[in-house]
Amino acid sequence: MPVDRAEKLHRLQHQSFDVLIIGGGITGAGIARELALRGLKVALVDKGDFAGGTSSRSTKLIHAGLRYLEGGRLGLVHESCRERRLLQKLAPHLVRPLPFLIPGYRGDRRPFWMIRAGLTLYDLLALGQNARRHQLCAPGELAEAEPCLKQEGLVGAARYWDCRMDDARLCLENILAAENLGAVCLNHVAVEGLIRRGSRIGAAAVRDLESGRQTEVAARMVVNAAGPWLDRVRRLAGLTAPSLRPTRGTHILVPRINRREEAFYLSSGRDDRLFFVIPWGEMSLIGTTDVDFDRSPDLVSPVPEDITYLIEESNRRLRDCRLRQQDVIAAFAGLRPLVRDGDGPASRVSREYRILQEIDGLLSVAGGKYTTYRALAARVGRLVCRHLGWHGKDGLSARVPLPGGAVGDFAEFRTRWTSRLQRLGLGPEQAAPLVDRYGARVTRLEELLLTDTGLCRPLADDSPLLTGEVVFAARFEAARTPGDILRRRTTRALEPGQGLADLEATCRLLAAELGVGPDTVEQWKTDYLSREICSLPTDTGETDR
Template identity: 40%
Template sequence: MAKAKESSAEIVQGRLGPAERQEAWRRLGSEHFDVVIIGGGVTGAGAALDAATRGLRVALVEARDLASGTSSRSSKLFHGGLRYLEQLEFGLVREALRERELMITRIAPHLVKPVSFLYPLTKRIWERPYTAAGLFLYDTMGGSKSVPGQKHLTRAGALRMVPALKRSALIGGIRYYDAQADDARHTMTVARTAAHYGAVVRTSTQVTGMLREADRVAGVHVRDVETGAEIEVKAHAVINCTGVWTDEIQRLAGTRGRFRVRASKGVHIVVPRDRIVSESGMILRTEKSVLFVIPWRNHWIVGTTDTDWNLDLAHPAATKKDIDYILTHVNKVLATPLTNDDIEGVYAGLRPLLSGESEDTSKLSREHAVARVAPGLVAIAGGKYTTYRVMAADAIDAASPDLPGRIMSSITDKVPLLGADGYHALVNQADQLGAKHGLHPYRVRHLLDRYGSLVHQVLATADGNPELLRPLAGAPDYLQVEIVYAAACEGALHLEDALTRRTRISIEYPHRGVESAEAAAKLMAGVHGWDDKRVAHEIEVYTARVEAERDSQTQPDDQAADARRSAAPEARPEVIEPVS
C-alpha cells in the first residue's frame, strides 16, 4: 500500500491529523481555556471560530465526528426560507439572506453556490402576484445582490426549463435563486478554520460530566471514546452547542434549561440526474410544508419530511412510509414517476426545534434561543443551518459575563474560511492545474468546489504516488488522494467518516459505499497505521451500518426502523449514550 508523501517543511493550515489529535489531548488536560464548546456541528464549529478570532482560548470537543449529527443531514441549502415569509418571520428571513450573501461573496465562495428553483404556479389570477410579491421581498431583503432576481414564465416556458413536469401540473412558473453547499464539508471547513486560528478541535471526545467551583461550572470531564482515557478540561465558560442533545447535556449539568428542544425528523432521497429532466431545481407545496427537488452534482436530492422523533438521536432512521411520502408527492408533478428502484441514497436528519405550543413541527419557529442557564454555562439551540454564524456569535456574547476582561466583538463576517482565498483565480487556472497533475479540468473544478485553494495541499499529498490521483474503486467521482487527505488533514478517524461526510459516497451510489469500503480503508490505514485486522473491522462495521439502514428503510414505522438501525455496531463503540 503506497503511503502519501509529505514534506516535513510543509505547513498544512488547520490540519486535523493524527499528530494534531495527540497534541490536542495534551492541551485539553494542561491548559485553562476561556471557552469549552460541546458539539462539533455547524453551530459548535462556528462558535469555536468566533471565539478564536476574538482572541479567546477555545477548545471544541465532539463525541463522534464533525457534522455527524444534523449538520451532515440537512437539505444542503443556504436559504432565507421562503415559507417563513408566509409565517411573517421577516427578521429571520432577512438575517438568513444576509448570511447567504456573505457565504457566496466572502466567507465560502468555494463551498456555497447559487442554485435556481422553479416555483410552479397552479392557481389562476391570485397566485402569481401573491408569489411575486413574496419573491420581491426575498430578492431584496438582507442585501441580496449575488443571485439573479425572479423570472416569470408561462406554462410553455416553465416546461422548457423543466421538461420532466406534467403539463397539467402547472399553469406557469417563477424561477428564483437560493444557494447550496455540501453541509458536512462546510462544517468541517469551519472547524478547520477555527483550528487554524488557534482553537483546539478534537473529535471522539465525549463530555461525561461538568467541573464545578462552588455554584459555577468551571469546565468539563471528557472521555476519549477511542481509547477510554479520561481527563478534566478547565474553562471560564462552557457552551452547549449540541443541537438535539441539548436537553441531555443540561441534565448532565444538573441545571434546568430555559428552553427545551424538540427533534423533528427530515428524510431525503437521492436519485440520478437523468431521472428528472430539468435545468432547475423545484420547490413544491405539500399539505404540510414544501418539498424541494435540489440539483446535486450528477444527482437530485428530493425532500423533506417533517415528523416528530423521540427515539435514538444519533441514528434517526428513515421508514418506508417516509420514502413513500416523498415519492408520492414528487410524482404528482412528474411526467415519468420515480420508483424505489431509482433511489441511490437515503438519509435522515433531526432538526433541533425550540419546543412550543404547536403540535405541528413544521410550524415551530426556526428562530434560535441562547441562555446563560447557570454561571459558567451557556446553551444555544434552534435556528437553521444558514444562520449558524449569527448563532455562534450570540453564544459567545452570552458567555461574556463569565470571561475575564473585555472581549472583542465578533468579526467572522470578515473571516473567509480556509480555501476561499485565491479560489476564483484557481477556477480560471483549472486547465493549467489539470495539465500539471494529469487531471481533466472537469476533475480539477470538482476538487476546487470541495477544497478551494486547499486543492494544492490535496494534490501535494499525492507527490511521489501518482496512483493516488486515480479514481477510488466503486466511486469514480472521487480520487484516492481525497481519502488519504481526509484521514491526514480533515480529522477522519473511521471509514464511516470518510465515506459519509468527507465524501458523500454513502448517498451518491446505489451500493452506498460498500464497493469502495475496502479500497478506502486501506488508504486510511496508511495514515492511521491500521493493521489488517483493523482494516477488516472498519469494513465490517461500515457494511453492517449500510445493511441496517437499508433494512430500516423497508420498515413501516419509526419504532421498527429504529430497532433495525440501532442493531448495527457503532464505529465509536465507547460512546456512552445519554440516559433520558
Template identity: 45%
Template sequence: METANSKRQAALKQLGEQTFDVLVVGGGITGTGIARDAALRGLKVALVEKLDFAAGTSSKSSKLVHGGLRYLEHAEFALVFESVNERKRLMKLARHLVRPLPFLVTNYKGDKRFLATLALGLWIYDALCFFGNYRNHVTYGAKKTMKLEPTLKSQGLNGGILYYDCLTDDARLTLECALDAQSLGAVVLNHVKAGKLLRAADGRVQGAVVEDIETGTTVEVRSKVVINATGPWSDEVRALAGEPRILKPTKGIHIVVDAARLPVKHALMMNSPRDKRAVFCIPWGLGRTVVGTTDTFFDGSPDKLEPTKEDVTYLLETANSYFPQASLVEDDVLSTWSGLRPLLKPDDEGAGASAVSREHEIYDSPGFVTIAGGKLTTFRLMAAQVVDKAITQLDVTTRSTTATRPLPGSQGLDGTDEALAQLAKSLEGKGLPEGGPEYLAGEYGTRAPLLLERAAADGLERLDPELPSIFAQVDLAIEDEFARTLDDVLSRRIPLILRARDQGLGIAPKVAERMAAKLGWSKERTERELTHYRAVVNGTRAFKTAS
C-alpha cells in the first residue's frame, strides 16, 4: 500500500530520472495553474515549491475572485474585462470554491464619487461580462441600504449599490490545481527548493538543481524550459539566471474578528478615512468577519512578513468609521494574515502603491520564462499564456483546454447553487458537526464523500469547539494533499490559524501526534513542528508586541 512517504520518494526519484518539457518553479496559484495547463496539453511537467503550495501570496489574498471594480477608475478596461469573464468561468469550473458574494458599495455626503457615478461604473462592470453576472447590480436609497446593513453609519448616507463578486478559499484553489496537475501526470513536490540553474554549452537554461528540504538531498532536474512562477521571489530566481530585477512588491494585511463584533451580511467596499483607499469588510462565514487590505510598498525579505501595529490600526479605524457602534479595538483581532503582491515596477517611480497596475508580464530567454504581476482571478488565463510562450521554445503546437475542465472538486457539479446544496444535503446524517455538510461540500466539493468514506473511527471528532472541521481532514491532507508539516495542515489545509479563537494552538499537539504516526516522525521532529507552528502563530500576532 502506498503511503505519503513512499509517494514522495517515488516523485523525487522521477525528478532525477526524466527529462521534462517544463520545470515549473513556484507552487502558488500561478505555478500550479501552469503545471496543470501544461500537463493537460500532454507535456512532461515537473513542479517544485520550496515551502508549501500557496504558502506565499496565494493563501494571503483577500480571498476574492472579483472583476476589479476599482480598476475602472484607472481605465484598466482590458484587465476588468479579463477579470469579470474569468470570474464567471471559475464559478463553473470550481463552483464549490468560487461562490457568489453580495457586495454593497455605499455613498455618503462628501464622497468624491456621486451615487450616479458609481451606478454608471457598475453598468460598465456588468456590460464587460455581457450582463452574465450572477445577478446584475441594484441601486438603493439610504433607507433600504440601512435595512440591508443595519449597523452601518447612517449619518450622511445617500444610498448604496448591491452587486455580486465571489468569495474563494485561495489556498484550496491552489491545491486543487496541484492535485489536478498530478492526476494528469505531472511530478508535483512541495518542500523542494530550486537552486543553481543548469545550462547547455551555448548558455541555454536546461534545468535546475533542486534540494529536498526534508533530507537535504539534491537532484539535477533536466528540463527543456524552466518557468519562474515564484511571485514575490521572482527576482531571486531571476538572479540565478543573471536577469535584472522587475518587481516593486506591496504588502497587504488582513485582520479577522468575531462576526458577533462586526455582523455584516454583505461585503462592504469602504474608503479609509486617512487616504480614501478602498478597504473590504467581508462576511467570511463560520462566525468570522475579515477586514482588509492595506497596500504599502515593501522592500524586505518575502520570507519575513508580519503585520505592524500601524497596519492593524489603519484597518480598525476604517471599519470603525463605517460601523461606529462596533468600536473595534486591538484585542478584537483574532488573527491576521500578511501577503506580498508581486507587482511590476511602474514607469513612474513616484506612483503610490495602490496606483501600481495589477497587469501581468511574461519575460523569456532561451530555456527560461518568468511570469510576474497579475491577480488571483486571472490565474488560469495567465497560466495559459505562459505555456503558450514556453511551447514556442519546444517546437510543439498545442492549445490550452483549461477553459472547460473543472477542478477536481467540481467534477460532477453543474455549477449551480442547487447542485452545491444537493451535494451538502447528501452529506447529512453522517454524524458531522453542525454546519459540517455545507462546510465540507464547500471545501472539497465532490471529493467530500470520499473523505467520509475513508474516515477513521475518530475521524468525525472536531478539531475546534466552534468550527465544523474534523480529524478526517487531517488524514486526507497527509495522505492525498501533500501536507508534510504541521504548518501545512493548520495554516492551509484546515486553516485554524485564521479561524480558530486560539489559532489552533490547543489542538496542535494532537494533530502533530497524528502526523507523526503517519509520516514516521521522531519525538524530536514532532517537537520541532510544534515549536515552528507556535512561531508562525506568534508572527500573525507581531503587531501586539510592536513598539
C-alpha cells in the first residue's frame, strides 16, 4: 500500500525540508521531480488537486510553437523542439506524434509562401528532432484527403508534426516521480502565510482543507510555482507589484469533425489568431482564445463570447461544418500565467518564463509553457542548489523516464499489454486505453485487478472506466474527490454526459476508500457540479459561416 495521507501530513509538520514548493501544476511538479532527483528534501502543496488549474486546461499539445517564429523567438522554438523530443522518450505513453495541416487561402494575412518559409525554418531549428520534415499538399490532394476543409480560395497546405499529450496525467507522473524519490506531495492543502526567519522566508503556514488543521512547514527555501495565483502568494511575502498578465484560453469539444488522425491549424478571420482543431477520440478539441483576465483565478470559466468565437471561426474554415452552440459537448478555460511586459495584444505576450528572486528564501517562477517545463525545472534546480550550497547531480531529469514511461518500444509494449489485459475479460477497446493512460504503471493496475474480479466491471452502465480505476486512483494517485478522478485522472468530465453517469459510483467507491461519511459525499457532488461541469450556453440558434 502507498504512504497514506495522514503519514504525509505528519511528515509535513515534523520534517524540515530543503525546499517547499507552492503549486502542483506542471511547473511545480516538474521542479519537485528535478530537486528530488538531485537528492534534496522536497515538499509540495497545492490548495486544489495536482494539475487542477491551468495544467489540465491546456490545448493538450507538446509543440515547438510554430507561431513564435513570427515574433522572432527562435531560441524558444529551438528549446521547445529539443524538449518535445525528450518528452517523447520520458513519457512515450502520454506524448505521441500527431500530424498538423496548415491550409493557405487567398487573402490571408499569412500568405502561403510565408507558411512554407516558416516550416522550413521550423525544421532547421529542430536539428533533426522532428518526427518528419514538413510536406506540401496541392489543393487537389486536399479535396480528397481532407474534404472537410473549405476549398474556395485554397492555394495549398503544409503538413508538419508536433505531439499530442494528456496534460493532467503528465503533471501527475511528475508528482509520482518526486514521491518515489522521497518528496512529500499533498493536494488540497492551502498556504495561508509565509513566515520570516530574520530577514528571510524560512517557513509557511499551511492548512489541510480536508481536516481544517493548520501547521507550519519549515524549509530553507520556498519556491512559488502557483501559476495564475503567483502574485497572490507573493503578496503573502509583502510583494505588491504585479508580475503577471493572465490571459484566458477557452477550448470546446464537439463531435468529431474529420476522421483522419490529423489536426488543423487554422487562421481566424476576425483577428488573425491561429487556433487548432484536434482529433480527440470521438470528438474534436477546438481552441484556444487569448483574452486578458483581471479577476480572481478562482473564477475563470468559459464565457459565451469565447465559445461563439471558436464556433464561428471553425465554421468559416471548415466545409459543411455548421457547428452550433448545442453541438458543444464540453468546454473549459484556463489562465496562462504570462509575465507582465508591455501593453500589446494578449496573443503577443511572450510565453517565455522568468525566475524572480525578490526576497531571500523565496523564488517565484512566472510564465512558461508546457513543452518547456522540464528545461525550466532544470534551471530552477541549478539555482536552488547554488543557493543552498548543494552539489546534486545535474541532467538526470533529461534521462530518467517518468514512472509510466519505462516501456522501451511503446508500440510493442502497447500491443503486448493490450493482449495481456484481455485475459482479465476486458475487450481490446477497454484494454488499449488503460495502457495509454498508465504506461508501465499498468503492471500495478493489473496487480490490483487480479485481487477482485469485480474491479474489472464497468464503473457504470456503458462507462469506459473500470471500477478498479477509481480504487487505483484513490490508493496510488492521491485522488481525493470525484473531480480528481473524473476530470484529471481520467477525462470523463470532458466526454459526452460530462461524467454524470459515473458520479454516483465514483462517490460510493471513493467514500469507502477514504472512510468518509454522507455529508462529505454530498459536498463532493455539489462541488463536482459547480467546479468540474461547464454550464454551456443555452442558445441553440445556428451559427453560419
